[in-house]
Amino acid sequence: MTLKGRTLFITGASRGIGLAIGKRAAADGANIVIAAKTTDPNPKLPGTIYSAAEEIRAAGGQALPLAVDIRDEEGVLAAVAKAVQEFGGIDVLVNNASAISLTDTEHTPMKRYDLMNGINARGTYLCTQACLPQLQKAAGAGRNAHVLNMSPPLSMKQHWFAPHTAYTMAKYGMSMCTLGHSGEFAKYGIAVNSLWPRTAIATAALQMIPGVDLNLCRKPEILADAAYFILTSDAKTTTGNFFIDDELLAKHGVTDLEQYSVKPGTRKFIPDFFVD
Structure with missing residues (x-):
């Protein structure tokens, strides 16, 4: 099974993990809807929806760059409508857009709390709701409909909450969508899964966090390849x-992960959060 001719709606795909997933799917000849906010170049945060579209086309896919703030319901619904107009439907939704602030309660302004929960938890729920009619059609037509949330396994342990309660709540909100929607959408044949890295991933967002050595991280391509295995699996049996x-890569025979190291030869990586 490949993603050739499939249409993927990917949030936050102007750079990093979302773009890497889009390019991996584009190599099969997929259609990629780039739903992200960045339209103008920023020297501190490289990548726009238009530069991402160029990269996806160069990788072999079709691209539709759309300026979308996933906190805006009307904007999301309009983007879904444009995607359907351009490509005829949506087969896969990747909820990748996310906001992070590793701050304790004392140092988390409510504006930042609202941003994280608005993008991560609410944005994931909204985009899933907006794409659901198209995913139902795709599943009914045998097009292997998937929702993939870039969020961690649920672990109700204090040490994952205490240092940054607001961020943990926001990310777990995405994972709760996986838990609930996988059960809710099973009757349609729509798969809903989460994917999370064991190590820190070298992204532009990570560079904004002081003290992070990107040489001790892995590249976004490790998640792109893992996502590809999920999205090409049978939606009726691979869900929840x-x-x-x-x-996941090991289950598919990929055990040499050297290619994903930012610095070749690295043996000790920065662990990501939420993996016990």
Whole structure:
């Protein structure tokens, strides 16, 4: 099974993990809807929806760059309508857009709390709701409909909450969508899964966090390859899972992960959050 001719609606796909997933699907000849906010170049945060579209086309896919703030219901619904107009439907939704602030309660302004929960939890729910009619049609037509949330396994342990309660709530909100929607959408044949990295991933967002050594991270391509295995699996039998990238790759025979190291030869990586 490949993604040739499939249409993927990917939030936050102007750079990083979302773009990497889009390019991996584009290599099959997929259609990629780039739903992200960045339209103008920023020297501190490289990548726009238009530069991402160029990269996706160069990788072999079709691209539709759309300026979308996933906190805006009307904007999301309009983007879905444009995607359907351009490509005829939506087969896959990747909820990748996310906001992060690793701050404790004392140092988390409510504006930042609202941003994280508005993008991560609410944005994931909204985009899933907006794409659902198209995903139902795709599943009914045998087009292997998937929703993939870039969120961690649920672990109700204090040490994952205490240092940054607001961020953890926001990310777990995405994972709760996986838990609930996988059960809710099973009757339609729509798969809903989560994917999360074992190690920190070198992205532009990570560079904004002081003290992070990107040489101790892996590249976004490890998640792109893991996502590809999920999105090409049978939606009727692969649903409700909280996948970890290296474990999933190993199940598919990929055990040499050297290609994903930012610095070749690295043996000790920065661990990501939420993996016990």
